[in-house]
Amino acid sequence: MGQRNVKPPECKKWSAPGQDYWQKLNESLTINPPDSVDELERNIASLSDRSPHRMNGLKAALEDHFDAQTDDTVFNKIFPFVIKLALRLPSLLKTNEGEHSVNAGAINLLLQDSPGYLKLSRTLVSSLMANLFLGTLPRSRERPFQCNMQPLLSCSRSSTQEVAKIRCYLNYFERLKELQHDPQGFLYIRRQLLPQPYDWSTSEALLCGVEVIPDGGIEDARGSLQADFANCHLGGGVILGGCVQEEIRFSINPELTCAMMFCEDMSELEAIVLTGAERFSNYKGYAFSLSYGGNHIDETPHDEEGTVCTAITAIDATPYFDMPGGQTSLGLQLKLENLQRDANKALAGFMDLDPEESECSKSKYPSVATGNWGCGAFGGNIHVKFLVQWCAVSVSGRSMKYYTFEKGTEKIGVMMRALAQGLTEKEVTVGMLWQVMLNLSKVARGSRDRCNIIPAVAKYFDITIEYNEDIPVIQYDTDTAV
Structure with missing residues (x-):
């Protein structure tokens, strides 16, 4: 279900580590660059004096994604680019200083029952995603929410549904590398709060038209506000353990995952709307049968700023389990x-x-x-x-x-x-x-x-419809019906 996002009471902004940390990270990852997953594990672990995570899931995904070439070959296809992208974060925060959602190198957190929004350049998002993927943003009071994907990368090789999600993220970075320029447009993260509960019983709103679609998925509904069947903790178990609608959507539209870094858990009258995330991958199956379905070219139109015109609304249903x-x-x-x-x-x-x-x-x-x-x-x-x-x-x-x-x-x-x-x-x-x-x-x-x-x-309402007669219809007393 994912780790719950609840902030320390005095924390209102997300802040990156200081200059000394980035200098140490640069030395670890570029002066003595890793050329295998094992070396990456050791280098990142050395930053916090902890034991290395065993990134077995990442190794399996690399082998699958790049046709089982040797570990050092597949590693060097993509990871030097990801490392370089991660190290751009301090400069990108300065570049975005005073614009949109970045102030003094910090990004506002979107907290419970406080409507507001972030507008982050997709270039900044790509650097945040690189750090999230590498696990190079240590969790702290300044970064209280989800800030690394180590649990996912360390999954068992036998957890094929988790390996499929890793392949989606690898494909995202591979596509960015092939782009040869920074991605255009913005990712909007909007926290919405219903001011008060609605009076449903007296509503005079007419029921709207409904188009019932038996084939395809919600992600195919271009031009519609698309529902994310969310956990109250945005992203649910995409980092580890989840492989249903929300987790799949965050994997095939990887930039959505960045929003987990800034959003506290949703309360009863809240939703979070994410606009501008591009889809990079296809998928097959669902839940434990989930598998990577190859590269996806997103033909969704872009607006005048270059933002992808895809809006996804995260709403968490009552859990009855x-x-x-x-x-x-x-x-x-x-x-x-x-x-x-x-x-x-x-x-x-x-x-x-x-x-x-x-x-x-x-x-x-x-x-x-x-x-x-x-x-x-x-x-x-x-x-x-x-x-x-x-x-x-x-x-x-x-x-x-x-x-x-x-x-x-x-x-x-x-x-x-x-x-x-x-x-x-x-x-x-x-x-x-x-x-x-x-x-x-x-x-x-x-x-x-x-x-x-x-x-x-x-x-x-005196409407005749066909239904499965093997399943009983609820009967009610028409004397008490409204």
Whole structure:
């Protein structure tokens, strides 16, 4: 799940190490340059007088990525460039001094319940990423959050899903090396706070249009605000142990990982929107079957500053795996406080909360691309999460693209499409749908997870849809229905 990011109370800025440290690092990595992973381990460990990490995962990834050439050959293909890039950090902080988000060599931290944003040049981000990858930014009170990838690089060779993530990061640096000039544009890291919980039951917002998409992934939805099924700790287990939607996205768009250095864990009414991260890699499989899928050429347009027009909103769903009743308790997921919590969280991520037009505004990204949020490792019910997100997207004023990731569950997409068409034609409001969900919550207590919610909603609004009759439909007392 990743290490939690909680700041020391007096820390408000991220600061790089002082000049003496960089001089020592330069001596360790360039005057006596390592020419193998083993030497890199020893040189970096010498900076802190600790035992070297055994970078077995990195060795495996290098062998796979460069077709099993000898260790010194593959090392020298990429690491001299990564080391040089890492050592540019002090000068890049000076270059960016007074502009955007860098002041006196420090970068503001984005702390809980404090909306704000960072605008970092992608060149600065690339140097931060090089240091993150090498583990050359020691954690301290000035750098309280995630600042190295040693746990990932030290994974077991047998953890093929972790090795796949390392290959994505190697491909990022290889592509930067081939570029032969600094990357253009910026990475925006925006912390959004919903000012107060929304009153869902009285909302007069009309339900928005929904496009249900059975193929492809959220990352394919160019021009949409794309959902990151996040952990409250941004990036989740991308550094080690995670290999599902968020971790995969941070691996194929590696610049996203940089945001972990500056963001405290999200609170209940917060989301973090990341704009401008380029995609560099493809992938195959999912979770423990994840594998590296080769190089990816991102054809997403760039804006006038050169920033990649990709906006990703990180929202963390309620985790049901550690709640009483576990993931099979539908009644728990339909409880008012849990519906409100996830609807407000989604709204924080989808709403255009900046009074001025921002880099991720509704005018630039008029739709939200999402899917089965919190329905994997977090144990959420797909029907419930579809309805909750539909409400949130509708209130945000955007439209919704819903990726069902269907394999053997095609009828779920059919049900969603039919319900969306029927309710929008009837001009049903968010408040009306919310009241029906609350009614269902009264009769869902004790119900198991495999119950059809969408057909029950359709029945209330007198809409006929096809559904899997092997799975029961929740029944409710029409005398108490709203």
